Amino acid sequence: MNTPATRRAVHCCRTCGATGGALLRNGLCAGCLLALALQDGEQETLPDPAPGGSMGRYQLRGEIDRGGVGIVYRAWQSDLKREVALKVLSEARRDDAQTRARFLREAELMAGLNHPAILPVFEVGEQDGVPWYAMKLAEGGSLAERLAMFRGDHRGAARLVAALARAIGYAHRHDVLHRDLKPSNVVFDTAGQAMVTDFGLARRLAADPSLTGFDALIGTPHYVAPEVVRTPADQLTRAVDIYGLGAILYELLGGQAPFVELTPLQILRQIGTRRPMPLRRLDATVPPALETICLRCLETRPGDRYASADELAGALDAWCDMADSRGKVLPWLRSAAALPSCRRRLTRSVAALAAVAIGATVTLTAIRRPAPAAPPPVPGRTVAVVPARLQPSRAESDAVRELASRLRHAGGFTVIPATRVLARASTARARHSSLHRALDLGARVEVQVLVDAARPHAVLRMQAIDALRGERFWQGQARTAEAGILAKPLTAAIRQRLPSRAAVAGPPAGAWLAVAEGDDAYGRLDRRDNDVAIEAYKRAIAIAPTFALAHARLASAYSQRSNRFAQAAYWNDSAIEEAERALRLDPTLAAAENALGYAYYNKGWWQRSTRAYERARELGGIGAEANLALNYYGIGRFDDSFRTYRRYLEFAPDDGITLYLAAQTLLTLGATEAGERWMHEAIAREPDAGKRKLMEAEVALYRGDYANCRALAGALDPELTSGGFYSAGELDRRCAERQRDWRAALALLAYDKRRFASGQGDLGNAGPALEEAIVLEQLGRHAGVAAALPAARQSAQAGIDSGREYPKIWLRMAAVMRLEGDTDGAYRMLDAAFAHGLTINARNDGDFEFLPFKGDARFATLRAASLARVAAMRTRIARELEDDAPPRPLSL
């Protein structure tokens, strides 16, 4: 025996004779390892706990296949002198009593089925706690490998499926559902007889606990009836198998499984009528009658399919008879004897697949056959690399491909091919949640990639997102040339984040689907879709009451209702309730904190909202940053606002609206040069001409060019807004006031008064009464002031009573009090306003709300102090602005 040390010195392996460089660095001898590979499998022993190489009366001879549920051996039955296939429950599953019980029960079920087209199970047993069963050895391989043989052979296909249907009908009469029919579950013996196998033994979508939840939705459910995901396992009907038979027939006739062009999400979500691609498009010679039979099996609603497998068999037989009588002679299934000689040699010499449909983790050696359907990826451990931009640059597409390749090489999880990712329509992405993308691509983790080419050295940025929760858990950036250094930490982070095999996947698939449907509707930002979204999220909660994400989403949908569609404010309270419920269920769910922040924002509790968004950001919540930045702006923390916008834009360079908001922040701070640069970048991206003009008007406002501002804004629809700042009419009015053109201001105010009186006004503005009073005071029309004041006070008081906490609430009341002559009261209010984040800045200095205070020494001091604070914020971000250009779109 050699020790590694000995071998190194001698450079010659005494065991196998390998010399010199055959010794690997870790001391192993390549020669000996090759010898290991050459060994025949005869001395195979079973892993713990079975002793020796036997199970019952069967002598194990070699391993044929290995998959997620079990291992299949070739075994010898000494008493009957025949070879059989023996399937053993794999160690990974043995500890699960439920799986074991099911394995045995169903093996017994299969053993009780006696039909020529059902693979016979001879015996079922258990040895040392290892369940096993022996079945016929199917030397002929599976249908998945023979699909090509049926192209053009319509009668052959029909006869085959009819035979299978009869077998299934027999099983149904014995109350056995297959539930997992597909080409790899149909096998052939040496005589060419087709047999169905693996009744309910392979993974079943609804019942197998390791495949509930999200994992059930990835993989290729082309053979699975749509109702499987929504229905509990014990409520599935025979129609499920009819669908499977139809899918097999479809593939035999058309050469591909039905609905291959759809994403898994789309397949499983089929509601209403969904037709697969017409068979005649795949093969123009497919007879219409046969196509009709096939499509009836694939009806979305179970009730629309054939009522029984026998009915289907009858329909196919009838078609065959008709085709026969027309004199067409087409070959039936070729037996193995008629196969080309090389195949015959192969089928005998190579270990035959006993063709149970299990995803092999270690595949067989490649042999010259068309490959079986690709096994589904390891549940849950899937990653997709996606470009952050909707339309990625060449460099970004390359980076996506390269990174996908590296991650795949690193191993430990499945990586969605870059081609698939890059082919996906990019426009859909902007609207959809990360959950939606996850279901679309089949990836639990999304790695977003962006190349920032605006800098002297192009920089590659990556962020890894847990797509189900919408949380970023890793990010990094490096110069593109050195980007390789990020691969290792990224891989480590992903491995840590992905669930281990044993982990339970969480809420049922149906709940995930419902949330995804809700997200789809929510993203459309439409009133009716809001209804749909709320209904969908409630459905998810009905299926899984402890599904925190569903509660969080429902909260957001309630907030959306209140915020965008001006519904009653009590929706905000419902939103808070749901968001808090979500947090109780899962305190680290970023989406819940995000929803809470949104709800608080709507209620006007901006400080609380800010804190919630900050927590969401800490938890990695995607999109929390944009909301947070807006909040910071609202409470006067402009430097934090700008920084947060910048961080957000690093991964969303296409987001024109956010760019605009960031520009506003800069301008408000008084960083004119940078602000105008950014603003012009935002303007360039705005597709709507009117909004562009409005944005230019804003720039003029900041510049103090009031005449120009009025010219631009005055030409627009007074109610046109952009990004939630002033409307065109408001801009026009405020500029008039700055110009001290009170008459013009009054005229414009009249318009607002009419709107407000008819209930169309923006309730947040609390009416034009205050503004009118202030303008009248400037004109010296004291009678008018006295007349307008009560209404002004009323609306200001309503603002305070509303419980909202943003600065303008107190500012307005302060102005009212000042006009009334209550100076002390006014300054108390003003102090409160400053305490809640009011600032006097480049945007609002000179606004009408401050006019009553002009001339007060006290106010002059406050103003100076506030301007100084803002200037300090500007200084704080000045350094960051130096080397910063606004995010540029790609030059095409």
Add this chain to the structure above:
Amino acid sequence: MRQQEGHAQGSSRFPETSWALVLATRADANAGDALNALCRRYWPPVYTSIRRQGFAPADAEDLTQAFFLHLLEHGTLTRADPELGRFRSFLLGALRWFLANAREHENALKRSGTRKFVTIDAADVESALHDDGAVAASFEMQFDRAWARTVVGNALTALRDQYAGNGQANAWDILQCCLDPGAETPPYALLATRLGSGEGAAKVAVHRLRKRFREALREEVGNTVGTARELEDELRHLRNVLAAQPVPSA
């Protein structure tokens, strides 16, 4: 082959067989990916052979990159056909031709300097080169020896990743020394202690490891041949080239 011609089932797996990779280099979208994967797997024998021709390590590295680049650019891979035998032979032939016209490829040398397919970690290969100093003679022989080392190494890596992916990286570290049936393995009692399990379980773990390695290596080599019979032949051939004297065939 896993590549499914004619069955557009939308396989979600990247083709892993070498021949499938070769075919994938024909498809533009996948070309870069596939070529990178090919390079990553099979650069050592190419590099070794080039070094044997007398090139210095840095030049050999560049030429290796250039060789793979050349394969892609000149569509050599489009002429590859699994029907014609083993991938190893194909690559060997292509390399021979490439080196014979090395002068013409000096430009490729300069060009490929700006585009690296893979970071060549030459240390391991260099030491094998040194060890092999006195042994192999012919171009083909040392290419094949390097190839044998490479496929065994790839299989080990694949298996290690499998264990790591299952959260069993620790077990791998402890057990890998037991892979080699010829080597002296630590007593099972000691392994059991290290693994934190019983002796029976340790035995089973070792057995399972060897079995899985066998599968991994058979898959790795199987990916480079067209039929099952060729697989056996190839394994035997690779083992033979490593031995000082050929092992009699079974």
